[in-house]
Amino acid sequence: MNHPPTIETERLVLRPFQISDAPRVKELAGAYEIYKTTLNIPHPYEDGMAERWISTHAAKFYGGDGVDLAITLKADGLLIGAVGLGASPRHNRAELGYWNGVPYWSNGYCTEAAIAMIRYGFRAMNYHKITCTHMECNPASGRVMQKAGMHKEGTLVDHVIKDGEYHTMIVYGTLKDEEGASTQDHSST
Ligand SMILES: CC(C)(COP(=O)(O)OP(=O)(O)OC[C@H]1O[C@@H](n2cnc3c(N)ncnc32)[C@H](O)[C@@H]1OP(=O)(O)O)[C@@H](O)C(=O)NCCC(=O)NCCS
Structure with missing residues (x-):
């Protein structure tokens, strides 16, 4: 492990967040649509929250607990979302997480970022397994x-409570041995 990576894909650059990204993170992650289907993003998204979140990233990475990267457009550098891995070192696996700003949905950006992060997790971090979990809704x-x-x-039936209601979670996984099985594998590091 060296430093948090910068990863290029066909249309994206995934790079470490900087404190100067905070206003943009607040603007995008503050949308109710992002809060609605996630478990750890606050709403309302107050001033200072993005700065505090970004300031945790270095300790997380260098402590071996995973990585968080900004999803930016290669064409103009615009930050559109976030993708990350949360490690469970004891089990040599990581949980993938992501959000993408509402104006950028359904362009395949999150899939492109997810494929690149999975590849990074297997090749650079040597995880055995990567999981990802979403609300059934x-x-x-x-x-x-x-x-x-x-x-x-x-x-996982009625596995979490959000806003006073139980929600069922769907778990996905992939193993290092299966790498390359994805259908849109066009990322490069
Ligand atoms: C989930 C999320 C990250 C997807 O980002 P994205 O950039 O739009 O993702 P992609 O464009 O790569 O792929 C989205 C796919 O979902 C499909 N989709 C969109 N709405 C859908 C729906 N209601 N039902 C089924 N599929 C749907 C899209 O058509 C697309 O599939 P396709 O390429 O086969 O057509 C984005 O919606 C988001 O940020 N949501 C809020 C935060 C969140 O839920 N994060 C994940 C927590 S597990």
């Missing part, structure tokens, strides 16, 4: 996992 995220070559592993 969020099929778009399940679609991203499928397009990134992950397999559905199970359903």
